[in-house]
Amino acid sequence: MTERIVVVGASTAGLATVESLREAGFGGEVVLLGAEHWDPYRRPALSKQILLGTWEPDQARLVEASALRALAVDFRLGHRAARIDRRSRTVQTDHEALGTDTIGYDAVVIATGASARQPSWASYSAGVDRPAPAIHLLRTLDDALRVAGQLVRGRRVTVLGTGVLGSEIASAATARGARVSLVGRSAGLSLGAAGLRFSDRLRALHAAHGVEVRTGGEVVAVRSSDGPGYDVLFADGTRLGSDVVIAAAGAEPAVAWLADSGLLTDGNLLADSHGRVADRVFAVGDASSWLDPATGTHRACGHQLTAMEQGRSVGRLLAAGHLSPYPIPFFWSEIHGARVQASGRLDIADSVELLAGDHDSDQALFGFRAGDRTCGLVAWNLPKPFRTHQAALLAQQSAAGSAAHLLETS
Incomplete structure (x- = not known):
């Protein structure tokens, strides 16, 4: 009998799982673990309203505090998952002030999301006698608030990465009056799973708003310049002066804490078409790849609405044994x-x-x-x-x- 369900990750997918559990009639104990100190929030807002400065953090909330309380959930902020022991059915967490904790479960849902990928050269990009400059990343609300504070009118902003996130950051920075260069080593600009099919359309859109686009150029380092700011160095020897450097080089599933769990396949957390990974272990959102029944391949989540659908599916499965249709991928963006x-x-x-x-x-x-x-x-x-x-x-x-x-x- 399932009496306690632990949801590891207070993300979009994690919250959707909890809501679905209650909607489907689960009356047992639900523990929701969140590594951050914020209540669950909308990640698409980070590269849009938060960067633009049109929203305060509270406006990005996924649910009001009163609605979260109404779910009767044991919500633990600042608890980062450290390991899972499937034999004893426990999850160990770390907390800055409280130290380690061990929580038993009857079923566990892994919703730890993804982490921003640091450029491979970033660890050795500085000169011997100079400290490495800060390369800003954008994945969390804290990241977005830090980056938003850097987007000042007239500043030179270089965005590394020509995917959707890179385009959104360039759009927000331009709207705030920065002078923006969008840089990538691929041949064009990517639109998610559509690849480079709309590269020319994106390039024209950026050009119409004053963004300098550099594709096909490999960045090898970012170093403090002789004057103010930084130099972005390319493999061909050219350099690009910048006051702010933001990397949008993709993301990686946040599953390192599962390294000794026996749940990973070649470093990936693979689930079936309903989110099942192993006995009493489920996964939703960016941390996992679900088996797509139409293609027979595992597909990463990648976007908020798909993550929500996965969470709802697993919630219904755990609470009522109901198998839901495979979530159809969907995403949206706003660029200039x-x-x-x-x-x-x-x-x-x-x-x-x-x-x-x-x-x-x-x-x-x-x-x-x-x-x-x-x-x-x-x-x-x-x-x-x-x-x-x-x-x-x-x-x-x-x-x-x-x-x-x-x-x-x-």
Whole structure:
């Protein structure tokens, strides 16, 4: 009998798991562990409203304190997971003031998210006689508040990384009056699972707002300059002066604490299509990769709405034994005022077609196709047509998921 469920990680996925447990009727004890000292918050707001300075931290809350109390959860802030012992069914945590603690569980849900990836050269980027300059990262609310304080009008800001996060940081910095360079070693600008398909569109959008884009250039170091600020050094010997350097080089699942648990496969936490990792062990959100029944491969979460759906699925499974459909990937972004929405399995497409709008305008809806089936959508400033086509896509993929579920349970 499941009497105590421990959710490790007060993230979007972790909170969604807790909410779903209660909604589905679980009446046992729920312990929610959060490594940070903030209540659960919206991570997409970090690179948007928080960097722009239009939101205070409290506005990024996922849930009000009163609603969190109403869930009747033992919520422990500042408790970082240190190890899990599956034999004794315990989780050990570390707390700055309280030291170590050991918590027993009947089932555990791992929702420890991901950590920002430090550039590989950062540890040796300084000269021998100079301290290494600070390379700002953006993953947590504390990170976002620190970075936001650096985005001052007229400052030279260099963003390392040409993915979605890099574009969002460049957008926010530009809006606050900084002079921005967006730098990456890939051949173009990436839009998540859509890859480089919209690189030209992104490049034009940045150029229209005064962002200098440098692709195909490998950064090898960042060093304190002879004057104020830093020099970003490239492999070809060129350098770029900057007052602030922000790395957006991707993220890695925060699973190092599981190293001796026997739960990792080649360093990854792999779950089935319903979040099950091992007996009484589940995983949701960025810490894990779920098995995609449509492709037979494990897929990282990567975005808030998918993480929420995973948490809800595991909550229903633990509370009521209900198997939910596999969550369809979805994300959105806002770059220089352009709203981008994406849904589906964009990375398996072999062709892309225009469904609405115009290739050459700032309004367009694209359908991604794998063979003769639509597998994904990307919209630029066309939210209503996107929702219409997304409903059809979800219905199609839900029907396919139901067939797969029948095979799984037969």
